[in-house]
Amino acid sequence: MTLLRAQGLTAGYGPVTVLHEIDIEVNEGEIVVVLGANGAGKTTTMRAISGTIPRHGTIEFQGHSIQKAAADAIVRAGVAQVPQGRGTFPELSVQDNLLAGAYVRRDGSKAIGDDIRKWFSVFPRLEERATQRAGSLSGGEQQMLAIARALMSRPKLLLCDEPSMGLAPLITQELFNVIGRLNREEGLSVLLVEQNANLAMHMASRVYLLETGVIVASGSAAELSADDSIRKAYLGF
């Protein structure tokens, strides 16, 4: 079943159009990866979907149009974003960051507390640092925090904007493993944008290749890496 369907998605900043009528679909239970180089429009795609920049085209989430919805309404609908560069709140403690992630929830502190414990058990490092300022965490820990914080809103779809940015390869690998497990065991659907084609393609159900705001190829990871011209031109391996 289609969870997210964006058609003719166009977005940009002021007079500059970055995305030119792209179509993206995420089905329930999928990990969809958008690959692209710097300036291809990956982050813009994320922002357009999460409603933090003005956009045109049709965006449907679970069959309802979210094209006109504001960013907070989109979060309530069940789309959580891990912003690029992590975007943790440095002056809040780790725990308060997680509580901030539960901002839209109205199901009481008991349920929210249960969720915090759940993510603490997935990311034990966060529990050790629960009362520390988030700004004092290392890059990898902050990325874990950013993901856990996004999950606090109990999303159906997680938007991950370059989680590998600035992290050591091994940390990135483990981070991707966790995302993969969340997908398998919790049924979480993920839309991930990455530059790191190698890593991301292993876990992807489907892949979109984005170049200067246009989707130049799409298909399963196997299909794309089987195509020599695409592999050489865009994937670099």
Added chain:
Amino acid sequence: MKPLISIKSGGPASWAIRIACALAVGYILLWIPTRGSNSLIDTATTALTLMGAALSLNLLLGFTGQISLGHSAFFGIGTYTTAIFVTRWGWSPLKTLPVAFVVAFVVGAVVSLPALRIKGVYLALVTLALGVVFPQFIKWPKIAWLTGGARGLNDTGFKFDKNNRTYEIFGWNPWGNLRGENVKPFYFWIGIGIVAIIYLICRGLVKSRVGRSLIAIRDNSTAAAVMGVNLAVTKGIVFGLSAAMCALPGCLTAMKGSVVTPDTALLTVVGSITFLIVMVVGGAGSLWGPIIGAVVFELITEKTSDWVDPDKIPSLIRPIFSWSDTAPAGGIFALALVVLMFVAPLGLVGLWKQTIARVVSVVPRPAGSGTLDAPESSAGGIPTWRPQQEPPAGDEAE
């Protein structure tokens, strides 16, 4: 360095310290109006005025990260609301407080509309314009029938009946010991009331879900938006609330002075700057910062007020300040600000926290105690993840 003492948050030692602090504050609050000289009570009342304004600015700037150089205008709205209602329509001054609150809230919320789109230095300029325009607006001849124009308004405070000295607040008279001509403690207590209200509003907001969303907006507004915080509504309400709270100490200024003019220092841009200095010196983004800042500011202003005469300056620092032909409080604060920005960017409260952290460590309550005590059930089969490669990141940013 390992702290010498460690105290459990919420434990008996922590409560003992809290009670001791509360008693000390209570003692000072009772000592000033009953034993203090009239000039001390006056100084304290002025400090309370600054406290209220700086506290409300702190909610906006310290916690939400939106600068305002227009708070003198909101302060002035309070002053003029009280002055106008008292002189034109004969209201009791205390009853004008809620009116001023509402008027300033509306003006603040309207002014916040540009604040939704701009930030930093641009927002500073827009709000600065408000601060500059306000006194001119009051002087505008077409509304002089209401505001008194440049000459201002007279008899804006309480009308004390010399024979029968009871000043009731909604039928309640708590000021038993006001004798003779001494009405200063009366204003002091109003100031205490106003500051208490503002402090409690700020505290209630900051320590809640809303407070987290404010700090989130300050630290990373995009991330706050994708957490589901409605930036426009939140910013607008906080701006309005900050303005409304800032009007209350403004009302007090009208109540205690018998004359209100548009050139009163705190009603001009000087007021905005003063509030800002008080807040920054005390500690931006901390609930107690503006309170400490206002006390220090008033103490220094008061202590140095007769330093115009070089012979009154303590001999040790006479060479530094003797050239000045006005009281050097402004210069002292400028110097203090420069030094503080290097030593303690988080103000006196930040400096205190840093220092005390070397001696006493406060052990926080275990993560989410209370809400998190329920037995773990839902973590399910997700394996734990612990990165091996990273160095322990303990004090990276300390």
